[in-house]
Amino acid sequence: MHPSVSKLLELQKVDQELRSLTKDIDSLPAEEAKRRKNLDVLIAQTTAAREVVNKTELDTRALENAIRGSDANISKLNERLNTVRNNAEYQATLFQIEAVRKERDATQEECLALIEGIDEQKATLATAEAAEAEEQKVFDAFLAEAEQLRASRADSIAEVKGRRDAVAEGVAEDLLGTYEGLFKTRDGMAVCPVEDNFCQGCYNKVTMNDIAKLMGKSSVVTCGSCQRILYLQA
Ligand SMILES: [Zn+2]
Numbered sequence: 001m002h003p004s005v006s007k008l009l010e011l012q013k014v015d016q017e018l019r020s021l022t023k024d025i026d027s028l029p030a031e032e033a034k035r036r037k038n039l040d041v042l043i044a045q046t047t048a049a050r051e052v053v054n055k056t057e058l059d060t061r062a063l064e065n066a067i068r069g070s071d072a073n074i075s076k077l078n079e080r081l082n083t084v085r086n087n088a089e090y091q092a093t094l095f096q097i098e099a100v101r102k103e104r105d106a107t108q109e110e111c112l113a114l115i116e117g118i119d120e121q122k123a124t125l126a127t128a129e130a131a132e133a134e135e136q137k138v139f140d141a142f143l144a145e146a147e148q149l150r151a152s153r154a155d156s157i158a159e160v161k162g163r164r165d166a167v168a169e170g171v172a173e174d175l176l177g178t179y180e181g182l183f184k185t186r187d188g189m190a191v192c193p194v195e196d197n198f199c200q201g202c203y204n205k206v207t208m209n210d211i212a213k214l215m216g217k218s219s220v221v222t223c224g225s226c227q228r229i230l231y232l233q234a
Contacts, residue, residue: 001217001231001232002217002218002219002220002221002231004171004172004175004220005191005220005229005230005231006231007167007168007170007171008171008175008176008179008190008191008229009191009231010167011164011167011168011171011179012179012183012188012189012190012191014160014163014164014167015164015183015188016188017160018157018160018161018164019188021153021156021157021160022153022157024149025149025150025153028146028149028150031142031146032142032143032146035138035139035142036139038135039132039135039136039139042128042131042132042135043132045128045131045132046125046128046129046131046132049121049124049125049128049129050125052121052124052125053118053121053122053125056114056117056118056121057118059114060111060114060115060118063107063108063110063111063114064111066104066107067104067107067108067111070100070101070103070104070107071104073100074097074100074101074104077093077096077097077100078097080093081093081094081097175220178190178222178229179191179229182227182228182229186201186226186227186228189201189228190228190229191228191229191230191231192223192228192229192230192231193230193231193232193233194206194211194214194230194231194232194233195233197211199223199225199226199228199230200233201223201226201228202223202225202226202228204223204224204225204226206223206224206230207224210224210230211232214230214231214232215232
């Protein structure tokens with residue numbers, strides 16, 4: 001085997017090891033973003049439900065104030081009935097009382113309707129809060145697990161990376177670049193054996209000319225079909 005290819009083969013073993021160590025860790029940020037988005041949807045639902053309840057409570061309080069105002073007004077008008085001097089004034093005051101009472105009753109009806117609806121709104125809020133809390137718990141557990149996974153792998157990854165640097169040393173830079181590109185695009189197999197004249201990466205036939213070159217061990221041979229770096233299976 002060409003010495004550079006031999007080194008690359010060794011490097012590939014290290015890179016595959018590194019890949020299996022980092023594969024699940026590399027997917028963590030995307031997974032975290034996805035989960036955070038789901039949680040944000042639930043938070044938004046809780047916020048919206050809370051705003052509905054708050055608004056109903058504010059509106060109810062405003063209507064209750066208006067009712068109290070009308071009640072005070074009615075008492076005042078009733079007192080005035082005792083001091084009016086003539087029938088016309090008496091009738092006018094009665095008429096006024098009736099008008100205020102009508103408005104008060106309408107307000108009270110509106111207020112009761114709001115109070116009637118608030119239980120359902122509060123139930124919706126409670127459901128939303130429970131769903132959010134549950135998702136938050138799951139999310140926190142995910143973050144803790146992710147952190148634990150990262151921490152538990154840190155030493156192994158550092159060790160393999162150190163080994164990788166040592167193995168990669170001495171390989172020509174352009175060949176190393178070609179190898180690294182292939183490792184990514186060829187699913188972790190940049191260097192592959194030839195068996196019975198077939199490339200074991202893509203299963204296409206390798207030319208006799210390339211086989212001769214491989215046997216000569218003096219040049220780096222790549223597959224004409226998949227571009228993988230080849231070596232002869234011993
Ligand atoms: Zn091939």
